[in-house]
Structure formats: structure tokens, C-alpha cells
Amino acid sequence: MRITRHAAVGAAVACALLAGCAPTKTIGETSADDPLTKTFPEGKRPQAPDFSGTSLDGKKISLSDYRGKFVVLNVWASWCGPCRGEAPELQKIHDKWSKRGVQVLGMDNDTSADNGRAFQREYHLGYPSLHDPSGKQLLKLPRGMVNAQSIPFTLIVDPQGKITTVKMGEVTERQIAPLLKPR
Numbered sequence: 001m002r003i004t005r006h007a008a009v010g011a012a013v014a015c016a017l018l019a020g021c022a023p024t025k026t027i028g029e030t031s032a033d034d035p036l037t038k039t040f041p042e043g044k045r046p047q048a049p050d051f052s053g054t055s056l057d058g059k060k061i062s063l064s065d066y067r068g069k070f071v072v073l074n075v076w077a078s079w080c081g082p083c084r085g086e087a088p089e090l091q092k093i094h095d096k097w098s099k100r101g102v103q104v105l106g107m108d109n110d111t112s113a114d115n116g117r118a119f120q121r122e123y124h125l126g127y128p129s130l131h132d133p134s135g136k137q138l139l140k141l142p143r144g145m146v147n148a149q150s151i152p153f154t155l156i157v158d159p160q161g162k163i164t165t166v167k168m169g170e171v172t173e174r175q176i177a178p179l180l181k182p183r
Helices: 005-019 080-100 113-122 175-178
Strands: 028-033 034-039 052-054 060-062 070-076 102-108 127-129 152-156 163-166
Touching: 052 080, 052 127, 070 080, 080 113, 080 175, 102 113, 113 127, 152 175, 163 175
Parallel strands: 070 102, 102 127
Antiparallel strands: 028 034, 034 163, 052 060, 070 152, 152 163
16 A cells, blocks of 8 residues: 555644644744754744743743753653653753754653652763753743644744744654754
């Protein structure tokens, strides 16, 4: 049996819908090769909300602290299997790209900061994570950009604070690297 490209894309989108990964409204451009990634061309990039609060380390932190850098903002929780799978990849991005103007920033959705800190220790994460147990920070995102109940997801924010890319699901350094254009 031969499966056409359109049938494969349709099946991927149907799986995403059933898994709760699809947005409620189309924002940005998706690719037939990767329907769970949205990109925003220059001039049409939405402003990233200034996520702010307390990090898992107890420090005040906000997305605007990293203006002038590309930010890989990853939303995760310690109980999330795909989040555990991507944690080493995000650390790899942090290690490899931080000297090139890229900041990895996590957003932990665990109800307990202790669980988030244990996750950071287990995966030796060297980048900060904002603790957002109630999901209030995610409500600042433009409506329909992501299904905030479906984690993990990752936003790429450019040095001007605009969202360039949204990727639903687990990420790898190989997927993220081409999306970065650091100095």
C-alpha cells in the first residue's frame, strides 16, 4: 500500500489533534514536513510576553532579562516523559550555544518547586527555570499560539523579544540549531 504525502501529513495532524497538541486557531506558518512547528516571518513575529517571577533557585527572573540574545524558552514539568527525554538536549544547546548569544530558559509547571529542583539536579541543568505552577505565565501567550496544557513546547525568541518559532513536543539540539541565528 502506498501512502501519499498528503495522507501522511493528514495522519500526523490527526494524531496531534487527538493528543491535544494542536492550537485552537492557526497562527504562523506550519510546514507539511513538521505540522507541530510554527514559524513567523520577520515583520509578522508576535511580541513575546515578558514572562517573569521566581526561578527554581529563588531568584527574580524575567524573559526581558535576556533581551539582545536568542532565547530558547522550554516549558516542562518533571512528571512529563517527553520533557525528561529532551532535558539532555536542552542542556546540550545551553552548553554549545550560550557563548554565541543564545540563552536557554526553562519554565517549570510542577506544582512543587522541590520536584522541579530535583529534575534540574537529575539532568544537571545549568540554565535557569522560571517556576509557574499555576500556568499563569502561559496565559500571557497570544490566544491559539499553543495548547498550553500540552507540554513540552518550546518558543524561540529573537534578540528583539519577538517569537520566531513555536515547536510543540520534544525537541533536539539538531532541530533547534537551524532556528538560531546568533551573533
